[in-house]
Amino acid sequence: MVLAYVRNHARKVSDVGQTETMTASIGDTETRLRPGHHDAVESRSPSQPFLTVFEDDGETGYVYALDIGHERGAKIVDALQVYVAKEEFGDVDESIVRIRWSPDGTKSGLELDGELRAVFDFVGRIGCSISGFPPTGGGWRRIVGRSVGKVAEFFAAKAV
Numbered sequence: 001m002v003l004a005y006v007r008n009h010a011r012k013v014s015d016v017g018q019t020e021t022m023t024a025s026i027g028d029t030e031t032r033l034r035p036g037h038h039d040a041v042e043s044r045s046p047s048q049p050f051l052t053v054f055e056d057d058g059e060t061g062y063v064y065a066l067d068i069g070h071e072r073g074a075k076i077v078d079a080l081q082v083y084v085a086k087e088e089f090g091d092v093d094e095s096i097v098r099i100r101w102s103p104d105g106t107k108s109g110l111e112l113d114g115e116l117r118a119v120f121d122f123v124g125r126i127g128c129s130i131s132g133f134p135p136t137g138g139g140w141r142r143i144v145g146r147s148v149g150k151v152a153e154f155f156a157a158k159a160v
Helices: 004-016 148-156
Strands: 029-033 041-044 050-056 060-067 076-083 097-101 108-112 116-121 126-129 140-142
Touching: 004 148, 029 041, 041 097, 050 097, 050 108, 060 108, 076 108, 076 116, 076 126, 108 148, 116 148, 126 148
Parallel strands: 126 140
Antiparallel strands: 029 097, 041 050, 050 060, 060 076, 097 108, 108 116, 116 126
């Protein structure tokens, strides 16, 4: 798993305490990036102590769920693989990555070029994606959406 950016960020959040999240945007966040090149985007829940980070390490794209209200500082609580760049994108120059939040700030979703690819339900402790990879641990459950439509349904559903 690619954790360099996320681990570094978690240390910084821990160093400054729970009231700051460094450069994280609050609420829905959108950016352009080039799949297969090192990049990251992060977004904090508008109302809860949760942070979602998408990271491309140059080979794969992962999205991470962090609890920034944890007593020992930021803690990675789940991760989902979104893509293997070479297999999915080839020579694509740019993609739009968007992290969006449910109105109550307890679910985050990762969109890639307008398609919802992964969702974290922080209260229900569930990660949902098309592939369901990697297997989960730490008390979180995994739902395999098998399609973009199923992942979107999970995001829209009431908390479990």
